[in-house]
Amino acid sequence: MGLYTKLPDDILEVDVIIAGGGTAACVVASRLADADTNLSILIIESGPNNYNVPTIINPIFLFTHILPNSNTVIFYKAGHEGGVANREVVVPSGGVLGGGSSVNFLTYSRAQRADFDSWQTPGWSADEMLPYLKKLETYHGPGATEGRHGYDGPIHISSGTYNARRSEDDFIAAAKVLGYPEIVDIMDLDSNNGVQRSMRFISPDGKRQDTAHMYLHPRLNDGKHPNLHVLVESKVIRVLFDNKKAIGVEFQPLAQDGVKSVRARKMVIVSSGALGTPSVLERSGVGNAEILQRAGIDVVANIPGVGENYSDHHLLIYPYRTSLSPNETVDGLVSGRVDPAELIKNHDKVLGWNAMDITGKYRPTESEVDSLGPTFRKFWDRDFKNNQNKPLALMSLINTFPGDPTSIEPGQYLSVSAFSVYPYSRGSIHITGSGLQDILDFKTGFFADAQGIDIKKCVWTYKKQREIIRRMDVYRGEVAAAHPPFATGSPAACIKTEAPLGRDVAPLEYTEDDDAVLEDWLRQNVASTWHSLGTCKMAPREEGGVVDASLGVYGVESLKIADMSIPPLNVAANTNNTAIAIGEKAADIFIRELGLGN
């Protein structure tokens, strides 16, 4: 099998090197390997191998990957930022073979039609991306709109082996009262403003559908791809150039002293993720000349867009007390009352669950827009009002308390993971020195937009999700410590209740003081949704672009980027599906340019 922790001495040169072995990279490598089995390909991944690791292949262990001692994610730490009450936000990102697809929360979510179209790049419109969205999947869900899904691709999309039907039905009924109907397939690019029973990156028999297991490992193991090589536990330092042509990479094996290098005859593809790719480029001399010179790097190409335009979604998770039973949440597992080894031994059906049974895309009513003030109204009218395809927020139902279980009474909890989309604020990530050990200058930009629109979106989202949950039969009050500290006596204050409030309960009223408390709390608590993107955007060079429509880096030759660095604008979706589709599209482009296959 061509998977190594130390590169064999006889591999000095290959045709194609892929720097990073994450979500998009595994797709690109596999499709290139199929197109020509003689093409030699080397993936270099900084994280460990993921093959058959129980916490990866069994969806239920999803939360373990973001624990502080995790060795499957990279924690990118930002500096102190005013928009987030001077906190240092930490953004986890995939850090294992398979990248984010191997550690993520497995929610299947597709971008909206308007999102791909907004990129305004030939070849990347929604109609042009649909074939790739279909090619990647075998869809087992209910499809409302004909022709929108694929039925013979590597990634199985299904509802998995388990769900908590009572809370699922309850949420759907509560959301309906507020004007958000159940939509059978909200992921068809065109549907919006409703809720769906979750489809997941889980096969019908309960296994995670990451791109390493579904694309790469089968080819490494089938004996038919002898020229496909994967080096793990080795970090790419930089791309090597001959004049302006990319001819290889320099890398640091984590368990060995000394820097190594390997040459690429035809192409180098950087696929280290939106937070990893910019530093690889900058250490190679491709980036903003001033930043490079400050870091002591010789400039190969002055491309000021590298590391700029960072965006994410703005996440808040709101927990609630419930009347659910132990088999309807994963609180037992998260708090250590359930033994994971027993679940595995018994092939328990719960292993194939991600504890998130509902997803949804939501827009405010016109009167809710008015309640957010005249500046918000101006932006809404300009960017959303007449484009019914664009939601303002996405929300998922999580069947657990996802924080520190010792901070709450043992019990059964529900949480809403709520994130606003299309952020106006932008951040950046840059190197400060030439080595891997030099800290990165990372700004998330969260809530930094001058007009304060991004925080208003989260104000609306907070109120909306709370109204839905208050109408659920299983609702028993908020977990007050994880909600804004509204004044005692305010109608908005958190409550405990022993009985449901009913679907027709009157909406909560928020005073100006409550709104101030809410905004302050949002700044202190907003977090990453792990949907980093945009740091090497695909756009004209004079508009801050880093790659062209064929993913070629401006100013140099034979250097490509294929990962979530390239979307110029954000998408109203969890981003894994878009990353895989980018991998599929990139592979087609590279196969054509390399003259492979037919």
Ligand SMILES: Cc1cc2nc3c(=O)[nH]c(=O)nc-3n(C[C@H](O)[C@H](O)[C@H](O)COP(=O)(O)OP(=O)(O)OC[C@H]3O[C@@H](n4cnc5c(N)ncnc54)[C@H](O)[C@@H]3O)c2cc1C
């Ligand atoms: C905790 C978490 C939960 C998420 N939940 C969901 C979800 O439920 N649904 C959804 O749709 N999306 C989700 N996402 C987002 C989604 O998984 C990512 O957008 C997607 O995986 C990004 O793919 P990528 O190819 O751009 O980068 P990645 O998959 O992150 O791949 C980059 C790879 O490069 C490697 N690397 C970095 N630097 C170097 C270097 N210098 N040398 C060598 N290798 C390097 C990394 O280790 C990584 O494996 C989640 C992400 C995370 C982290």
